[in-house]
Amino acid sequence: MTATIEKQKVLEKQGDNKSSKQPKDIVYKTSELNLWYGEIQALKNIDLDIYEKEVTAIIGPSGCGKSTYIKTLNRMIELVPGVKTSGEIAYRGRNIFDKSYGVEELRTKVGMVFQKPNPFPKSIYENVAYGPKIHGIRAKKILDEIVEKSLRGAAIWDEVKDRLNQNAYGLSGGQQQRLCIARCLAIEPDVILMDEPTSALDPISTLKVEELVQELKEEFSIIIVTHNMQQAARISDKTAFFLNGEVVEFAETDKIFSTPSDKRTEDYITGRFG
Amino acid sequence: MRLIDHAKVVNNMKPRILKNIFFKGVFFAATMFGLLVLGILLYRILTQGIGYLDLQFLQSLPSRKPEMAGVKTALIGTIWLMVVVAPVSLLLGVGTAIYLEEYARKNQFTNFIQINISNLAGVPSIVFGLLGLTVFVRALALGTSVLAAGLTMSLLVLPIIIVASQEAIRSVPNDLRQASFGMGATKWQTILRVVMPAAIPGILTGGILALSRAIGETAPLVVLGLPLFLAFLPKSVFDMFTVLPMQIYNWTGRPQEEFHALAAAGIIVLLILLIFMNSIAVFIRNKFQKRY
Numbered sequence: 010m011t012a013t014i015e016k017q018k019v020l021e022k023q024g025d026n027k028s029s030k031q032p033k034d035i036v037y038k039t040s041e042l043n044l045w046y047g048e049i050q051a052l053k054n055i056d057l058d059i060y061e062k063e064v065t066a067i068i069g070p071s072g073c074g075k076s077t078y079i080k081t082l083n084r085m086i087e088l089v090p091g092v093k094t095s096g097e098i099a100y101r102g103r104n105i106f107d108k109s110y111g112v113e114e115l116r117t118k119v120g121m122v123f124q125k126p127n128p129f130p131k132s133i134y135e136n137v138a139y140g141p142k143i144h145g146i147r148a149k150k151i152l153d154e155i156v157e158k159s160l161r162g163a164a165i166w167d168e169v170k171d172r173l174n175q176n177a178y179g180l181s182g183g184q185q186q187r188l189c190i191a192r193c194l195a196i197e198p199d200v201i202l203m204d205e206p207t208s209a210l211d212p213i214s215t216l217k218v219e220e221l222v223q224e225l226k227e228e229f230s231i232i233i234v235t236h237n238m239q240q241a242a243r244i245s246d247k248t249a250f251f252l253n254g255e256v257v258e259f260a261e262t263d264k265i266f267s268t269p270s271d272k273r274t275e276d277y278i279t280g281r282f283g
Numbered sequence: 284m285r286l287i288d289h290a291k292v293v294n295n296m297k298p299r300i301l302k303n304i305f306f307k308g309v310f311f312a313a314t315m316f317g318l319l320v321l322g323i324l325l326y327r328i329l330t331q332g333i334g335y336l337d338l339q340f341l342q343s344l345p346s347r348k349p350e351m352a353g354v355k356t357a358l359i360g361t362i363w364l365m366v367v368v369a370p371v372s373l374l375l376g377v378g379t380a381i382y383l384e385e386y387a388r389k390n391q392f393t394n395f396i397q398i399n400i401s402n403l404a405g406v407p408s409i410v411f412g413l414l415g416l417t418v419f420v421r422a423l424a425l426g427t428s429v430l431a432a433g434l435t436m437s438l439l440v441l442p443i444i445i446v447a448s449q450e451a452i453r454s455v456p457n458d459l460r461q462a463s464f465g466m467g468a469t470k471w472q473t474i475l476r477v478v479m480p481a482a483i484p485g486i487l488t489g490g491i492l493a494l495s496r497a498i499g500e501t502a503p504l505v506v507l508g509l510p511l512f513l514a515f516l517p518k519s520v521f522d523m524f525t526v527l528p529m530q531i532y533n534w535t536g537r538p539q540e541e542f543h544a545l546a547a548a549g550i551i552v553l554l555i556l557l558i559f560m561n562s563i564a565v566f567i568r569n570k571f572q573k574r575y
Contacts (some may be wrong), residue, residue, distance in 0.1 A: 018437065085465060116467035121463075127458035140466040143476070189462070193327060196466050 033060040034101075036200055036230045037082060042096035045078060046089065051077045053254045055096070059247075061199075061230040064222060066245035066262065068238055070277070074254040075234045079202050083119040084112045086149065101199075117144060120193035124205040126185035128177035128192070133160075133169050134189055136177050140196035155195050163191035164221050183214020190221065201225065203233040207240065219244050238278055242266050250274045293334025328554075340548055344514045345530065349541035354549050356513050357530035360429075361389040361498055361556070363517050364526055367433025368440065368497050373490050375437065376444030380486075383445075383454040385474055404442035412506030420507055427508050430520040435503055440493035447489020449481040484571040491564040495557050501528035527553045 025182055037059040044052035050266040052074045054116050059065050059226060067075040080086040080274050082098065084105060105115055128136050137156045146152060156173070160166040168181070186206060193201055203222070207215040222231055222244050235241050242262060249259040250271075258274045269275045343353025365491040379400075387393045415435025427430035455478050509525050511533040517524040527549060534546035 012446065083465065085461065088461070088464070112464075113467045113469055115467060121460065121461075121465035125458060127456070127462045129459055129462065130481060139463070139476070143463075143466065143468045143472045192462070193466070 033062060035059065035233075036061045036101060038097075038099040038102075040097050040099075042078075042081070042098060043094065044074075044081060044086070045093045047091045051254050053083070057249060057256055057259055059230065059232060062226055062228070063246040064231045064233060064244055066241035066248045067232065067234045067251060068236065068241045068248060068277075069251035071236065073251040076204055077250045077254075078251065079204050079232060079234045082200075082202055083116050083121055085121065087112070117196055118199045119202060120196055120198035120200070121202045121204070122186070122190050122193055122206045125209050126182055126189050128180070128185050128188050130176065130178060131176045133177050133180070133188060134173040137195045138193050140192060144196065159195040160188075160227070161190040162194045163187045164217065164224070165191060182213070183210050183217060186210055186214065186218060187221065189227075190218070194225075198229065200230045200232065202229065205234050206237065208236070215240075229267050238266075251275060252277070273276055294395055327469055327551050328547045331450055331544050332549070332551050335544050335548040336551055340545075341552070345512055345533075346514075349539060352534075352542075352545055354527065355550055356516055356529045357525055357549070358482055358552065359516050360453065360513075360524035361526045363429045363520070363524055364433055364436060365494060365498070367520060368436045369462055369490075369494055372437040372440050372444055372493065372497075376441050376490070376493075377486055378450050379441075379445045380448030380452055381474060384449050385470065385478065386421060400442050400445050404446060407502075407505055408439055408500055409502040411435055412503030414438065415507050416505060425521070426523045427510065427523055429517055429524050432504055432509060432524070432526075433520070435498040435507060436500065436502060439503060440497050443493040443496065444486075447493070448482070448486045451489065452484025454485065455481040488564045488568045491560050491567070495560045496557060498526075498560070499528060499553065501532055503534070504529055522568055527556070 035058050037057070039055050039057040039059075042052055042055040043050065055078065055171075065081060068109065069075045077086060081094065082100075082105075086092055094106065099117065100119070102111060131139075131141060134156055137159050139154045141152060141155050146155070156164065157170075160169060165184060169183060169188070172179075177185060180188060186209075190201075207218050210218065219240065222233065225231060226246075233241075233245065245262045248262045248265040250257045250265065250269075250273075252273055258269060258271045260270075265274060266278060269278065292313050340353045341350060341358065342355055344355055345357075346352040383393060383397065387396075412435065415431060415438070418430035419425045420427060420433050423431075425434075459477050459481065460473055463477045464470075468476070504526060510523060511525070511529060513523065513525045531546045531549040531553065534542040534549060537543075
């Protein structure tokens with residue numbers, strides 16, 4: 010854990026590694042994934058490769074399975090009773106459905122930011138220190154360092170540094186969401202899953218979170234579900250269009266929004282349905 | 284064409300408003316009825332018992348002479364009872380609630396348990412007395428000890444504590460659990476660090492109200508055979524003892540008028556104890572309540 014703390018220093022010198030052009034590694038390789046809620050099939054034959062240090066946006070109309078898919082990536086979907094899956098999702102080459110792969114282990118590497126800001130009813134400090142604490146980090150000095158680094162990483166440090174011991178519920182909605190991002194950074198994840206992170210926020214807070222996502226992708230692989238197409242166009246490198254539980258199209262964001270190859274994608278992004 | 288004739292609507296306004304006023308009166312009267320009864324009750328008990336209520340009353344053992352009698356054994360006995368009931372019922376009750384809410388899968392079996400817990404809350408207390416008599420007093424040969432009575436009372440209030448704790452646990456938003464799971468926390472870590480701190484005010488409030496019930500309950504203790512007259516104090520949980528409601532019951536049964544006044548004084552002591560416990564519950568609720 011301590012070794013990976015070093016890794017975050019990259020955040021402070023962001024912008025340096027733009028020149029690198031070598032091929033990126035695949036973080037998540039999804040093959041023939043099917044998922045059922047009881048009898049209803051929510052995901053059909055999904056094949057999707059997600060590359061590291063990119064922002065991958067997942068768009069689609071309500072009920073298309075985009076949230077289901079992102080929750081499958083850290084197996085949060087299993088909290089829903091009656092969920093069955095088939096197929097495979099390999100995270101860094103290892104099948105996450107493998108019996109020997111503990112969900113807790115997976116989730117220490119894959120952080121998640123939720124639709125509604127959900128800070129704990131604890132102090133700002135305790136919120137960020139929660140993740141490291143449950144993973145057994147006790148030393149106050151290290152915790153302090155992690156808290157500051159994470160809050161800086163989530164671009165909220167300056168706003169909260171004088172009131173770290175105040176309850177997180179005193180923050181505005183947008184600040185709460187950035188705090189949740191900080192809390193997620195504190196476990197030093199490899200991937201950050203964002204499930205419509207700005208849908209409950211005002212435009213200015215949304216903008217801040219979007220800028221933040223741009224900064225974070227220097228360090229993390231980000232998968233973001235959004236039903237705001239402009240947002241997907243603004244912040245993502247690749248976009249997957251989901252419809253009725255299937256991936257209709259998955260390509261570079263520029264291509265999806267300028268020259269989609271599927272008629273349904275075109276209809277959706279031009280606002281003809283959904 | 285308009286489907287609503289507004290002139291007609293305005294004409295019909297008056298009866299509607301009158302009806303509203305009428306029902307407001309009915310509901311107010313219903314509320315006042317309860318208050319009135321409580322007021323009369325308190326007035327009667329206070330005027331009757333206040334004369335006997337002094338330090339000597341609290342410090343004296345029961346006696347055949349009304350002017351020398353006191354509630355010491357009963358008051359101490361009630362406290363002893365709490366020493367057994369509080370930990371036993373809270374541990375079992377909260378444990379059950381956590382299991383049912385957080386760990387158990389929702390299936391027919393847990394549904395069955397759930398229904399039976401609710402049913403258990405409705406079982407007359409005297410039935411628990413019979414259970415205690417058979418199991419604790421006779422089978423386990425604990426006699427009419429603090430332990431036997433305490434375990435019986437724990438069973439009696441257990442359903443209340445389970446239901447209150449379940450509600451408190453359920454009221455913790457799922458978002459918070461997901462946030463914790465999402466960072467790789469185990470279920471137990473989530474329960475300990477997220478669910479419990481948020482649920483504890485509700486659990487304690489329910490727990491204290493349940494304990495107040497245990498303090499006031501008499502029927503099961505009568506069945507267990509607790510002595511009505513006891514002139515010594517229990518020294519351990521295996522000793523014989525008596526409690527306030529039993530003492531009050533004993534005094535009200537006597538023919539002499541003075542003992543009735545003593546009973547009233549005993550009731551005042553019991554009421555003060557209950558009000559004290561309920562205010563702790565209210566205090567905890569207000570102080571630690573979290574809003575989401």
